[in-house]
Amino acid sequence: MAEISAVQARTVLARAFADDPLMVWFFPDAEVRPHACAAMFGLLAEHYLADGRVDVASRTGPVAVAMWRWPGPGADGGAGPEELPSMGGLLAAFMGPARAQEVGVAMGTLAAFRPPEPHAYLHLLGVSPDAARQGIGGELLDRGLAAVRAAGLVACLDTMNPANVPFYEAHGFSVRAEVELGPDGPTTWSMATG
Template identity: 70%
Template sequence: MAEISAVEARTLLARAFVHDPLMVWFFPDDDARPHACAAMFGVFAEHYLADGRVDVVRCPEPVAVAMWQWPSEQGGTAARSDELPTIGGLMTAFMGAGRAREVGATMKGMEDLRPAEPHAYLHQLGVHPGARGRGFGGRLLDRGIADARSAGLVACLDTTNPANVPYYEAHGLSVRHEFPLGADGPTVWAMATG
């Protein structure tokens, strides 16, 4: 598997997700969104690089990245209490305390949609906008799904982008749940293999 730095990962993921319905709901200001996304994804990248599984395609720069949680790591990507910034702290700084609490409470329901059995959870799959349509994301997705199957695990993910649902279905995942994020938020499609 190729290497990637936290800076490369956060920049790639921010560019990949800047127009994602969830990110637009989180950060409605078009000018601030890329920076807010990069800060948030940077925290995730640091933790996945330390405690998770990160798969990368480089050409020679990173063009696609996938960040997975495996059963032994689930819960391991949360920030340590003495490290800053935390996701909650960033969300409060970007959204204000009231909206961050509301969004956090709404997002909590997503965890209940994951399979009860041991699973590999794809938290992030991002492809640089200039590299889309060349199979890079599919290669990382298929590799993770195959490794999950070999380990006897269900592979699962959540998406808020309706265009991604048929893409993931073509790679062997199916919708298990649809979950609206509040009255004004996007719909989440919880998908899994098997």
Template identity: 40%
Template sequence: MTVEHRVRAARAEDMPAIRTVLGRAFHDDSLVRWALPDETTRDDVCAAWFGAFVDRYLAVGRVDVVEVDGEVAGVAAWRVPDAPDDHPVLASLPSVPGIVAAVVGPERTAHLFATLGGSSAHAPADPAVYLHLLAVRPGLQGRGLGSRLVSHGLATFDERGTTTWLCTAEERDVVFYERLGFAVVGQVPLDDAATLRAMHRAPRAPGLR
């Protein structure tokens, strides 16, 4: 049976499927397990937490999805450096910290976001695009869908001469991103649970991706 893949810009009506992909895909992610230790609520909280970011990036960033046989199977969400800081979506509820605080409490939430904020020390010196989220539905991982999503965005940013960067707490993902041209530039310890690695990628000329 032929499986058809298509990468396209996300639409508002994709959000239920996107949230579900995010919640399922990040269940065992090291950063998410550190932030949300309760497995019984993790998928729902992760879907709400990361879904709130995607809501914002639909308005002031870039979100791509990959379809498999007509259904959303993966998502890539990018934060762009020239996004307006006064867009109404940025003040909408639920807020990202509010979602997490409702589950783990305000004190723990403050610690989580202060720790994650340490990654800003490893941001590129010039304005750059940040790959905030990449997720593929479990069961379809390992088929090149994630690479297609990232490469689709990179093609645009390469044409614009824009640096891209990301952070990952998964050691196996470092090799994945290195194959796409990213390199580790710094680390942020997530207490004793994991290590967040910041990775940069310089723009490439056409034909050198």
């Protein structure tokens, strides 16, 4: 299914999310942000390439990536107890332990707004800036949604970018909740199909 390496995926996603409100909240320093995003997305890419669904759009190389969490074993998205780094450990290294805990608690509140299991969760959908606004993200999303429907599942996601809400609505998602992530965090739109 996926024809992309973790290195390629983390690079595409870091570029795609460089100015995303959540990433700006996580990593306020604009010079550090692409590198911190790449490390975080690289960890996620390793997991999803092993235990999830990864869709890729390529031109001369990968230009867009969608990572889906499917129900079943390995669905929690975490590293095994012996594997380093863990997501929490990585964030603590970048943000400091207190800030990482604050961010983790805020992000943990979003699970309450997702549909009951089983469902498919679109964790990340990113298009390289030089390939944006060409319909590539929509094509990639439609590919994943076709697989979701074929499996008889509901799809859900959380977006912190207000520009993404109409895009996802045009593809059959609706807003289930609008949530503020802490006193200084971005607004989150929890969305689902069906």
